[in-house]
Amino acid sequence: MKFVTFVHDGAIEAGVLRGESVTGLSGAGYADMLSVIAGAREARVRIESYLESSPVSVPLASVKLRAPVPKPNKIICVGLNYRDHAEESNMEIPKVPTIFCKFATAVIGPGDGIVLPKVSSKPDYEAEMAVVIGEGGRNIEAGDWSRHVFGYMNLNDVSARDYQMATTQWLMGKTFDTFAPMGPYIVSADEIADPHDLDIKITINGEVLQSSNTKHLIFRIPDLIAYLSSVFTLEPGDIISTGTPAGVGFARKPPRWLTAGDDVVVSVQGLGELRNPVIAE
DSSP, rough: OEEEHHHETEEEEEEEEETEEESSSGTTOOOHHHHHTTTHHEEEEEHHHHTTTTTOOOOGGGGGOOSSSOOOOOOOEEEBHOOOOOHHHTOOOSSEEEEEEOOOOGGEETOEEEOOOTTOOOOOOOOEEEEEEEEEEEOOOGGGGGGGEEEEEEOOOOOHHHHHSSSOOOHHOOTOOOOOOOEEEEGGGGGOOOOOOOOEEEETTTTEEEEEEEBBBSSOOHHHHHHTTTTTTOOOOOOOEEOOOSGGGGGGSSSSOOOTTOEEEEEEEEEEEEEEEEOOO
């Protein structure tokens, strides 16, 4: 299934995208995406039954898609998780995952503007595959990872490199408002045969600037879930953004920074296209 959060006639609702139509899930008893995710297997069974009852749907063109999880409790990001990106960054290949976070105020959805902050002169892009946690837990075994994944989606880890590199702590350069575009939908885990073999790319104004495959991840999803949950509890709706491959703007010669008017598209195989315009603050 493709799960969305959408606005129709002024109301925000969780839904399922089927072809060019969206079916809201309030009629199935789910007010928002977090309640769908937290509902686990019971929610999936109820939603499947509800969809079989021929509920009212609306055309996709008549709704505004929001970020699938508009206010996640945690947005956990993995840095330097592709060998070629670590090398282009002149960083050592990490022996343990490099972890930072974004705040929920950074989240935007498909079609929303990435706002270039006035205080930064080095805004950059990063195409990533994000994992949406379903069943939460602490001290999860790597072998049990798939039981804890609700689904997958595109994410753009927009980064202000001047703020990011000003200190050894990256957070401030990573969590400007609008710096976490995600979507357009969550693809349920059962529809992705192998999340470690998906093409990933970013295009800006039609030019491919990043192109790789998730098979090149240094730390794979089982390792990340085990490592993160050894420190803190993973909760339903938490997002793990798994890292970006080579081709980011700051490593190019000359650097390729985001500029107002850019059209940025992140696409991970099977997860649709996340398109966002870039606008000045």
